[in-house]
Amino acid sequence: MSQSVERQFAVADSIDAALSARRSGAAVLAGGTWMMRDPRRGHDLPDAVVVLSGLSGMTDIAIDPDEVVVGASVTHEALADALRGSAGFEGVVVAAEGAANPAIRRVATVGGNLCTPDFSAADLVPAFLAYGAMVELATPERTLILNMAEFLKQRRELLRTAILTRIHLRRDVAASAHARLPLRKAGDYPVAIVSVAVDGEGAIRIAVGSVEEQARRWTSLENALTRLPGLPASPERAAELAREHMDFSGRDGVEAEGWYRCQVLPALVRRAFACLPKLETRA
Numbered sequence: 001m002s003q004s005v006e007r008q009f010a011v012a013d014s015i016d017a018a019l020s021a022r023r024s025g026a027a028v029l030a031g032g033t034w035m036m037r038d039p040r041r042g043h044d045l046p047d048a049v050v051v052l053s054g055l056s057g058m059t060d061i062a063i064d065p066d067e068v069v070v071g072a073s074v075t076h077e078a079l080a081d082a083l084r085g086s087a088g089f090e091g092v093v094v095a096a097e098g099a100a101n102p103a104i105r106r107v108a109t110v111g112g113n114l115c116t117p118d119f120s121a122a123d124l125v126p127a128f129l130a131y132g133a134m135v136e137l138a139t140p141e142r143t144l145i146l147n148m149a150e151f152l153k154q155r156r157e158l159l160r161t162a163i164l165t166r167i168h169l170r171r172d173v174a175a176s177a178h179a180r181l182p183l184r185k186a187g188d189y190p191v192a193i194v195s196v197a198v199d200g201e202g203a204i205r206i207a208v209g210s211v212e213e214q215a216r217r218w219t220s221l222e223n224a225l226t227r228l229p230g231l232p233a234s235p236e237r238a239a240e241l242a243r244e245h246m247d248f249s250g251r252d253g254v255e256a257e258g259w260y261r262c263q264v265l266p267a268l269v270r271r272a273f274a275c276l277p278k279l280e281t282r283a
């Protein structure tokens with residue numbers, strides 16, 4: 001005889017109420033597209049959840065001259081729609097509109113994508129890393145603003161009590177691109193992801209997702225590319241340097257083995273550089 005479980009569902013009317021629900025053990029429920037598969041991963045669904053989408057600003061995208069602020073409950077679809085056509089955001093748009101499939105993108109949120117430490121193939125994580133995004137968290141003690149690398153380092157620990165509220169995207173990125181390799185055309189998690197962003201000063205940031213357990217910047221390649229004259233490098237030269245500076249150790253997973261994830265990276269670098277919108281050549 002199966003036992004029915006009584007689950008608690010709360011809609012927060014303030015961030016303090018949401019933090020208090022977290023302290024009592026409730027998990028944040030956003031789009032539920034990751035959480036719904038917990039039982040398949042051998043985890044129980046949470047006994048209590050708290051929903052944040054009613055909180056002020058959580059579903060807003062504020063586009064100002066200096067920065068874009070994205071609420072954590074914004075969906076992938078809404079993010080892509082809001083930023084499509086804005087210079088510098090090309091990579092973020094491809095990440096948001098290329099992930100999963102249309103039905104998932106309609107409900108899956110930016111916050112859910114960033115707050116899932118066990119999910120190595122999240123598209124927005126490398127896109128925001130390359131972009132230089134800052135994340136804002138509400139914690140029981142204070143508001144925290146962290147860069148993506150710092151957030152990823154502390155993510156598992158922070159998310160025991162904190163709530164991601166906003167993502168801040170500066171507007172000094174001149175061009176960006178996001179190249180992903182799913183094994184089928186849609187619905188698959190990508191086996192490897194390369195995100196590239198170039199700022200107005202010519203600094204290049206490259207982030208790789210899905211290859212290792214956690215996305216990270218490819219700093220050896222960034223440094224090699226920065227030493228080249230002209231900006232950005234040709235796609236072929238960038239791919240060549242990617243092969244020379246391969247310092248990833250791929251994770252084995254159901255979709256692909258680790259060596260394969262590393263092997264495809266130079267081709268994804270080439271593809272990302274080929275997609276970068278043209279910039280003024282640096283003297």
Ligand SMILES: Cc1cc2nc3c(=O)[nH]c(=O)nc-3n(C[C@H](O)[C@H](O)[C@H](O)COP(=O)(O)OP(=O)(O)OC[C@H]3O[C@@H](n4cnc5c(N)ncnc54)[C@H](O)[C@@H]3O)c2cc1C
Nearest residue numbers: 030031032033034035099100109111112113115122123164
């Ligand atoms: C068929 C399918 C294909 C997919 N393909 C892709 C893909 O190609 N690329 C990709 O990136 N993703 C993909 N996903 C994964 C998933 O959709 C995303 O990671 C999604 O962004 C999760 O968002 P959500 O709003 O549904 O999160 P939820 O499932 O609601 O939550 C996920 C986790 O984040 C926590 N959380 C959510 N919001 C917050 C917050 N504000 N503060 C603190 N914690 C929070 C939750 O408590 C939970 O632990 C796919 C999913 C499916 C089902």
